[in-house]
Amino acid sequence: MTAGVPPGGEFAAIDRLMRRLPGPPAGEVWIGDDAAVVGPAGAQTLLTTDMSIAGVHADLRLMGLDDLGWRAVAAAVSDIAAMGGRATHVLVAVAGPPSTDLDALYEGVAQSVEAHGCRVVGGDLSNAPQVVVVVAVTGVVGEGPGPVLRGGARAGDHLFVTGPLGGSAAGLRILRGLAAPGRPPAAASAENPLVRAHRRPRARLAEGTAARRSGATAMIDVSDGLAADLGRLAAASGVGFSLGDVPVAGGATIEEALGGGEDYELVFAAPDDDAVRRGFDAAGLAVPIVLGECTADRDQRQWAGTVLAPSGWEHRFR
């Protein structure tokens, strides 16, 4: 339910659609968060969909159809992770030209649903000039607090990220045969961790659940880049932010960490950093990295003494 690259850069049509349609009843969340939340409290269902289009979201000269299938599932499941939920059922709609190697694509889908602990229960198959994979995922929220939305962060909350950033963007750079400024080109081996981060990203389901149970007030997945996605969390919450060090994946640049999307790490806000440390520890997960804090000035977008402009970074790697 992250909105890739819309036609004409137009998000306005979605806003108009939202105004045109009836809104959710109390306790439900529809358009505007990582996933929709429907159903009564205690038995809520999470719903999300995500499109992966060859030539737009993925370059099939740089990855296989199996990688495209894997990524399509991971990207959609990540929206469930960002609510603190568990993915349950998956629908996979596939279109492509007659020459498409469906076995390769479905093999990547099968591996990804297995890795993410969910099940393919249906789908659709059609002809199209280019390969399109659209994954819809249902999820549930386990014991503990309800789903974590984007809009609950308060001034003073700490900001965390579940891991270093920029790996996927660095992997893409390597696959394109480019070196980072001032560094020798890296080999585009399939085993290179950055190449793997680009081709086979993992949704952070366990981390999302741990964050929810550790008092997270707001959460989002890094699909379009830290600057863009943290900007969305801050805007939805009506807070600003001030960041210190941003953790950079080994071999990636700081620009890739700030602007590169598709890492699928989770960024979240929580008031009690001890509770977060204990919660992740108890779940056997690496303790998340402190990025900075939420501030009362909703226009503040501070990183290392400069302004972190979402739109500037957002399109740099897309």
Next chain:
Amino acid sequence: MTAGVPPGGEFAAIDRLMRRLPGPPAGEVWIGDDAAVVGPAGAQTLLTTDMSIAGVHADLRLMGLDDLGWRAVAAAVSDIAAMGGRATHVLVAVAGPPSTDLDALYEGVAQSVEAHGCRVVGGDLSNAPQVVVVVAVTGVVGEGPGPVLRGGARAGDHLFVTGPLGGSAAGLRILRGLAAPGRPPAAASAENPLVRAHRRPRARLAEGTAARRSGATAMIDVSDGLAADLGRLAAASGVGFSLGDVPVAGGATIEEALGGGEDYELVFAAPDDDAVRRGFDAAGLAVPIVLGECTADRDQRQWAGTVLAPSGWEHRFR
């Protein structure tokens, strides 16, 4: 979850995927019916997805983007109707070139979800060379018997259809400026009921529920044509069929009624025609039309003394 026109006419890859993936637990239905059935008995959820691609499923020279949006929702909701369910929540993934009139497309989506009594709760938006609309729908099964699958028909069951067939195919012919053999060309007015049947089909939700409550043993929606879809129901049930008169929409031909898809009428089997008549009557619905009956010879595909070959008709109008 009807499989439009697969790449290379290949359904084999889906079969291989099904064998590669774990199967459903007892009481659930995954790939292979109109919609998946998940969750415990009494609280089951229906899940389905359906792709509508400009140039494949719809000709945008013959309909507006609003019609495409309407049809995409109706086609997916029809899979819920064919289980005897009620559609609840809808996810709409849209891709298209930057020039796409999203407001028109979303207006059709909004009208269609309203007409079908469900709600848009999320979606995705992206760039693509051609317009793609992928709708995922969740549904529930109301009081009474559980969802009606394709595979429950028995020899001796009567076969019913909820209305005359061929309207959508006839509307497409009119829009293409073609006359039926031996008839004068019809005017391609937007108010022409056949043109409307093609551009604005309705999923038969109330009819599906009435059929489920009237003892239906198997049901499918006519999305690819009566011959193709009834053939699927018969194959899944392990029965043959013998048809008498096939009801033809006014202005359509018998070929359009047998082979034209996208009418979204429901075909179902039920042992007790009195119960069906009473059930539809009590629901205030037109009594369904008797098509014929299911036979014990699973190879029998009889219509008016000839063999109704699914593959022959299936591709005639696609």
